[in-house]
Amino acid sequence: MIQIETILTFFVYLLFLLAVGWFFYNRTTNIEGYILGGRGLGSWVTALSAQASDMSGWLLMGLPGAVYLGGMNEAWIAIGLFVGTALNWIFVSSRLRVYTQLTETLTLSSFFENRFQDPTSLLRVGSSVIILIFFTIYSSSGLVAAGKLFESVFSVDYTVAVITGAVVIVAYTFLGGFMAVCWTDFFQGALMLFAIVVVPTMGIAHNGGISAIEADMMAKNIATGLFTDGSGKALSILAIISTMAWGLGYFGQPHILARFMGIRSVRELPKATAIALVWVLISLAGAVMVGMIAIPMYEGLTGGEQEKVFIYMIAKLFNPWVGGVLLAAILSAIMSTIDSQLLVSSSALTEDFYKKILRREASDKELMLVGRLCVLIISAIALSMALNPSNTILGLVAYAWGGFGAAFGPVVLFALFSRRTTWKSALAGMIVGTLVLVFWKEAGLGAKMYEIVPGFVANFMTMFLIDTFLPQKDTAILAQYEDMKRDLKA
Structure with a gap:
């Protein structure tokens, strides 16, 4: 039976998200504000919104479900993600912030074009086409998670549940743009x-401690250890x-x-980096523990049901008021990623297609409407894909995550750290990395090694070889690279 306390908690939470979107609706007056918030984020909002948008529904549903089925072996995913998070904040964040302002770019796609x-x-x-394809897949994974959450909590039809989640997420993203997304992500991350x-x-207390959980496993x-099955x-x-490669x-x-x-x-950025790393370390460790704790508590969950262990645990261990707040956290994880993906995809269509190809003279008001x-x-489109309840959250996320890593990862690194790279090198690497990833996945080789590894390596090696024999010689581009390094030290 549905608890009225849980319903009220969810209702208040959803109203809050919509209120944030409405708050920023009249405060967003130009396309830079809609896409990047006027480059005005503070360290706390940057850190928590970045990590909340990163750790989607798979953190509280997909990863615990994987640990529930496979044991501590799956913790290598968490380790790889922590290392990748740290490297990204430490080495990429500052250079990308400086370089995108220097090149006057608002999206990753426009940065690639102007940088090279x-x-x-x-x-x-x-790159815009790749963003649209993989973010549609990624967004559908979040809607699958939302469907499973609403289906479990409110005992409603899966289709109705998916549509309900989509309506709320779209509403505040539609209204408030980047600032609404970042501020809602900040609260959701907390x-x-x-x-x-x-x-x-x-959960540990309920099961009699860690030793009792390990004995049951x-x-x-x-597997109770990292190095054995x-x-x-x-x-x-x-x-x-292969498992750690998620970090790439x-x-x-x-x-x-x-x-x-x-x-x-x-x-x-230094303060934001510290906040982000503490957040992600605690979150990943907690998600792995939830998967372990669920093993003695629930028997025989398969076929996607294992991804609901966090939901089942909340219902079992907490009263309806507290349970409603904790279940809202799952909804937070789901929404904080989808809203960001929708905004980036919208930005790609608006800035990189509509303005670039169709209407170069479009006003800010027109661009915001198109966005x-x-x-x-x-x-x-994402909603139509999510209506298949047999899709697993982790499976959809893995493909989209790998797609972005293989297509863009090496290009971003070469753009920020190499003087020698040309636009031909970047384009060739992007295409090769994407094709290798898709071939690897479709050929069924993902069971042997996560497809991001061959895709990333193929992209990296393609760019390295082309740069070796056909390095950048344009003096203006080389001078701009040196300007970036100078501004970084300023």
């Missing part, structure tokens, strides 16, 4: 952190690398990189 002075616009258009600490703490032949057999180096994806995620572009100043319409179009 691509005369054909192929870099900009090609709520997610609270939930990921409280739930495993109560051993009895069921589920449930039968005690050592994991291969290839298996560990960070360098190419447009919705995370957009936060680096939008921060008020490079001087804010909002694009949010609706992309949402409708």
